[in-house]
Amino acid sequence: YTLGLATTELALHAPSQIASAMKTRANQLGFNVVISMIDNLSLAACRTAVNELMSQRVDGVLINVPLSNDDAAAIAQLCGNLPALFLDVDPQADVFKILFDPHCGAQQGVEHLLALGHQQIAVLTGPLESISARLRYEGWLSTLATRDITPCAIQHGDWSAASGYQQALLLLSQPVRPTAILVANDQMALGVLRAVHEFGLRVPEQISVIGYDDTEDSAFFFPPLTTIKQDFRLLGHESINRLVDHLHRHGDHQQSSLLLPTSLVERHTTA
Ligand code: IPT
Incomplete structure (x- = not known):
């Protein structure tokens, strides 16, 4: 076969x-x-x-x-x-x-941040042509809505680390600085970590970052990445x-x- x-x-x-x-x-x-x-x-x-x-x-x-x-x-x-x-x-x-259940993954990420007390939460989605990117995004919004929270900033990347870096620069330049960023995959989270470091912010003391995937490299990012494992x-x-x-x-x-x-x-x- x-x-x-x-x-x-x-x-x-x-x-x-x-x-x-x-x-x-x-x-x-x-x-x-x-x-x-x-x-x-x-x-x-x-x-x-x-x-x-x-x-x-x-x-x-x-x-x-x-x-x-x-x-x-x-x-x-x-x-x-x-x-x-x-x-x-x-x-x-x-x-x-x-x-993998996209709603379950999105909910786990949001619940984790809410349990830590975050309210100023920014989101970085995957490319919206992708059904999984859309479903994770919807799952984030609906879980945040259960606590009457809307994201303080929203950007869309293309799954790549480069797009994570570029979009995070935009998220971090907004008037309200997020205390946490929900990222739709680990590769974009890698780029987000670089942008956060360039802004001189400490992770996780000043800003939390959570990814999605748990690919092989994610435990070796700096700091090691909290993420949703598939x-x-x-x-x-x-x-x-x-x-x-x-x-x-x-x-x-x-x-x-x-x-x-x-x-x-x-x-x-x-x-
Ligand atoms: C999905 C990944 O979570 C994301 O990081 C990206 O690589 C994407 O694939 C590419 O299409 S996993 C998929 C089985 C929903």
Whole structure:
């Protein structure tokens, strides 16, 4: 058997760690994985990637590309009878999927800051074309709203450390200085930490920073990053298991969809 992985930008840490975990698990089971990477976030790019995999006669596809419900339905239709497992869609999307619960992760981050007494909270979202970026953002806003808090500043990055740095410079230049920044991923948090240090602010004494992902490097940021963990090894392992299982059973795919929990990893950037 050969499995195809259509993936978003592998220069980003999360998708590359997910791809790596999938390869490892597939190899253990004696499967091959071929990869097709998209270079922009669009339905057309995703279609091209999936077509490329189908022309290589793969037996099933994994789709780690952020897709709206309509776009996911279009890709599922394109796949026809070919089993397709989605990794970056809305938990409500009516497709075969395995995901971390974005609402759970967003809530854990906000609750952590609220428990520490923060009220001046700034947010740095991922690119809003990404469904996961939008869902984390919505989760932050709705959890803050339960305490009648709205963010004191909002900026949008593109998941990269460079964008985290640039957007944090803007967040820190506003008249009201936040006491904490919620960041939608660890790579942007890395850039945020640099901006905060350049402003001469101490982390976590003067400002707290919390990330999202817990990628391999996050424990080695300075200070070590407090973050919301998505266990990418587990995701890679489970996604291959479920797709292979499905190939063997030819069964009812809806039943094996899975929503994985996230967890708070407390290190030294929040107080
Ligand atoms: C998501 C990561 O959390 C984020 O850091 C970024 O790398 C993004 O992927 C790229 O699409 S994880 C995804 C499975 C929702």
